[in-house]
Amino acid sequence: MSSLSNYLIVSAILFMIGASGVMFRKNVIVIFMCVELMLNAVNLTLIAFSQFMGDQSGQILVFFVMTVAAAEAAVGLAIVISVYRNKETVEIDKLNLLKG
Amino acid sequence: MSQLIPYIVAAPLVGFLINGFFGGKYKNKAIAGWVASMAVTASFVMAIAVFSEMLSMPAESRAIHYKLFDWLSVGKVNVGISYLIDQLSIIFILVITGVGALIHLYSTGYMKGDPGYTRFFTYLNLFIVMMLQLVMADNYLLTFLGWEGVGLCSYLLIGFWFEENKNNDAAKKAFIVNRIGDFGFLVAMGVMLVTFGSLNFSDVFGAASGMGSGNTSIVIITMMLFLGCTGKSAQIPLYVWLPDAMAGPTPVSALIHAATMVTSGIYLVARSNILFALSPATLTVISIVAICTALLAAIIALFQNDIKKVLAYSTVSQLGYMFLGLGVGAFGAGVFHVMTHAFFKACLFLGSGAVIHAMHHEQDMQKMGGLKKYLPITFATFLIATLAIAGIPPFAGFFSKDEILWKAFSQGSTLLWVLGAFGALMTAFYMFRAVYLTFYGKERFDAAHHPPHEVVPAMWIPLVALAALSVLGGFLGVPKILGGGETISQWLEPIVGKGEEIAAQSQIMQGEGMEIPLVIISVVVALVGILMATRYYKKRTTLASQEQKLGTLYSLSANKFYVDEIYDKTIVQPTYFLSNSILYKIVDVKIIDGIINGSAAGIGQISGMIRKIQTGIVQNYAVMIVVGILVLVSYVLIF
Numbered sequence: 001m002s003s004l005s006n007y008l009i010v011s012a013i014l015f016m017i018g019a020s021g022v023m024f025r026k027n028v029i030v031i032f033m034c035v036e037l038m039l040n041a042v043n044l045t046l047i048a049f050s051q052f053m054g055d056q057s058g059q060i061l062v063f064f065v066m067t068v069a070a071a072e073a074a075v076g077l078a079i080v081i082s083v084y085r086n087k088e089t090v091e092i093d094k095l096n097l098l099k100g
Numbered sequence: 101m102s103q104l105i106p107y108i109v110a111a112p113l114v115g116f117l118i119n120g121f122f123g124g125k126y127k128n129k130a131i132a133g134w135v136a137s138m139a140v141t142a143s144f145v146m147a148i149a150v151f152s153e154m155l156s157m158p159a160e161s162r163a164i165h166y167k168l169f170d171w172l173s174v175g176k177v178n179v180g181i182s183y184l185i186d187q188l189s190i191i192f193i194l195v196i197t198g199v200g201a202l203i204h205l206y207s208t209g210y211m212k213g214d215p216g217y218t219r220f221f222t223y224l225n226l227f228i229v230m231m232l233q234l235v236m237a238d239n240y241l242l243t244f245l246g247w248e249g250v251g252l253c254s255y256l257l258i259g260f261w262f263e264e265n266k267n268n269d270a271a272k273k274a275f276i277v278n279r280i281g282d283f284g285f286l287v288a289m290g291v292m293l294v295t296f297g298s299l300n301f302s303d304v305f306g307a308a309s310g311m312g313s314g315n316t317s318i319v320i321i322t323m324m325l326f327l328g329c330t331g332k333s334a335q336i337p338l339y340v341w342l343p344d345a346m347a348g349p350t351p352v353s354a355l356i357h358a359a360t361m362v363t364s365g366i367y368l369v370a371r372s373n374i375l376f377a378l379s380p381a382t383l384t385v386i387s388i389v390a391i392c393t394a395l396l397a398a399i400i401a402l403f404q405n406d407i408k409k410v411l412a413y414s415t416v417s418q419l420g421y422m423f424l425g426l427g428v429g430a431f432g433a434g435v436f437h438v439m440t441h442a443f444f445k446a447c448l449f450l451g452s453g454a455v456i457h458a459m460h461h462e463q464d465m466q467k468m469g470g471l472k473k474y475l476p477i478t479f480a481t482f483l484i485a486t487l488a489i490a491g492i493p494p495f496a497g498f499f500s501k502d503e504i505l506w507k508a509f510s511q512g513s514t515l516l517w518v519l520g521a522f523g524a525l526m527t528a529f530y531m532f533r534a535v536y537l538t539f540y541g542k543e544r545f546d547a548a549h550h551p552p553h554e555v556v557p558a559m560w561i562p563l564v565a566l567a568a569l570s571v572l573g574g575f576l577g578v579p580k581i582l583g584g585g586e587t588i589s590q591w592l593e594p595i596v597g598k599g600e601e602i603a604a605q606s607q608i609m610q611g612e613g614m615e616i617p618l619v620i621i622s623v624v625v626a627l628v629g630i631l632m633a634t635r636y637y638k639k640r641t642t643l644a645s646q647e648q649k650l651g652t653l654y655s656l657s658a659n660k661f662y663v664d665e666i667y668d669k670t671i672v673q674p675t676y677f678l679s680n681s682i683l684y685k686i687v688d689v690k691i692i693d694g695i696i697n698g699s700a701a702g703i704g705q706i707s708g709m710i711r712k713i714q715t716g717i718v719q720n721y722a723v724m725i726v727v728g729i730l731v732l733v734s735y736v737l738i739f
Contacts (some may be wrong), residue, residue: 010253019722020728022719022722023719023722023723023726024719031719034142085595092717092719093717093719095716095717095718096715096716096717097716098716099714099715099717100711100712100713100714100715100716
């Protein structure tokens with residue numbers, strides 16, 4: 001069995017990939033997937049800690065995160081579709097109505 | 101019976117509330133008049149009940165304290181809504197509710213058909229409530245509440261016909277001039293709190309009795325209280341509002357600006373007689389101001405042509421006499437004159453109201469004349485009241501005015517008496533001039549077209565009642581020397597006796613045995629005044645065109661000594677200038693607005709720079725979040 005730090009390194013890499021995607025990709029769908037990636041990186045951390053510390057509550061929390069992620073995906077995709085209908089684009093830098 | 105005391109105030113208050121809230125819904129407007137009259141009559145009946153109970157008690161225990169509830173308890177100061185009914189306040193209560201009830205009755209006739217009928221009676225009842233607060237309070241603060249309340253009602257009723265701008269101006273003038281006096285009252289209360297630590301009459305008088313005569317705090321308190329009195333009771337220098345107050349309906353002039361409210365200054369001084377007696381300097385000031393006011397107002401009244409203006413200046417002059425009595429330490433005499441004056445002056449004002457009513461709202465005596473045959477009842481009552489004010493025995497004014505003049509001579513000085521008697525001469529002259537111009541001589545109006553008519557019973561019944569009181573009222577105070585019992589001074593003795601005693605210590609008494617000759621002289625003087633008026637206004641009617649030949653005296657009198665013009669130039673215009681050019685255009689616009697607008701503009705500019713970081717692109721925000729977290733985490737990890 002690998003050590004805890006291996007799991008944490010993998011999840012950190014996954015998290016950084018997700019965060020970079022959120023920060024630098026233009027397509028809203030891709031950004032969305034990157035958010036999911038970040039959530040899963042966190043899930044991996046939770047599972048790893050739970051396993052290594054012998055505490056089941058981390059795994060329970062992961063179920064909650066997955067549930068929320070599913071709900072968020074449904075709402076988020078609905079918003080994306082409705083934005084696309086109005087703006088005919090899903091490029092994130094075109095959506096800057098809140099410019100100060 | 102003492103449980104009736106709060107209901108004396110409550111009755112007109114209920115009348116005020118009923119008319120105030122439901123007045124607009126009455127199908128028949130006359131209801132308002134009856135509700136208001138009944139309310140005041142009820143409180144008069146209760147006052148009589150309390151009075152008769154007092155009569156049956158021994159003199160020392162006649163003062164009744166009645167506490168309703170605590171009002172203000174701050175630190176050691178405790179002020180209650182609590183009433184003090186004693187020999188002094190019951191006289192005022194009886195006059196206020198009694199004369200008030202008669203004038204309410206009169207108003208039901210006088211105000212008939214006025215669009216503001218219910219509003220009028222609402223204000224009138226509120227006035228009675230406030231006036232009763234003033235005289236029933238057992239502490240200065242509650243008195244002040246009534247003091248301000250009657251000022252408000254006076255303002256509302258002077259400006260009752262607010263469609264005309266000159267009425268509004270008169271109302272504002274009354275209110276502002278009174279505010280100047282009220283400032284004095286406020287300062288006096290402040291000094292009182294510092295000196296005595298209380299505003300209750302019993303505490304203040306008790307503590308003051310232990311202090312020496314001429315104590316600085318007491319001098320300040322009494323001077324400031326007297327400043328308040330010059331405003332409310334129309335003395336020099338603040339009398340200017342009262343003649344203008346005649347812009348209000350005539351019953352208001354009778355009730356507020358002759359019989360009751362303007363006498364509240366006399367009440368205040370008589371109530372605080374111990375304080376005033378301990379300050380001889382203030383008493384001297386009061387005497388001087390009083391005699392000057394009495395003479396100045398009498399001279400102005402000589403050649404006024406508006407019948408109400410004559411009566412207004414006569415009121416100012418008579419108030420001067422009352423203060424003269426107070427100023428020489430004869431507090432009882434001042435209060436006695438308040439009472440008789442309330443009877444005959446209310447009768448005169450209501451009589452003039454009847455004349456004005458009959459003449460279709462004409463107030464200029466130059467356009468009247470010969471009304472005797474059209475208005476017999478009004479004429480008879482007006483004549484009786486005029487004889488009373490002129491000081492002809494045995495009418496009421498004779499006894500009270502002569503008591504004041506006698507005290508002015510014996511406890512003041514011969515000069516005060518001479519000036520006072522000269523004022524009495526002018527009083528007799530101008531009052532009979534008014535009678536002759538109004539009721540005698542040729543008719544100087546179009547009788548065929550607009551025949552004058554005698555007034556309705558609701559209006560002449562009060563006239564007759566007040567005329568009867570003007571005849572009989574004086575017998576309450578027949579001096580000992582004329583075989584009377586001095587009933588009123590004995591009645592008031594427990595209240596004002598101490599003050600009169602203290603005041604007498606600093607006075608030189610003179611004129612032993614001179615009372616009878618002086619009384620005879622002053623009656624002769626009054627008769628001379630009447631004869632002069634008869635010569636010039638009855639035998640041949642002297643009109644304004646001939647009066648003008650008198651030159652300076654006429655122009656000074658007719659132009660009211662130019663006092664209004666002088667005040668306008670020296671006080672009103674500079675105040676306007678200060679307010680407009682300095683306080684408004686510089687302090688308000690430049691400084692205050694500058695600070696407000698400047699801070700708003702500054703914040704606007706800063707936010708204009710900061711808002712650039714809101715790009716509207718979500719990814720920039722995400723970058724900031726990540727960078728922020730990295731900074732925080734590295735900070736935690738490193739330190």
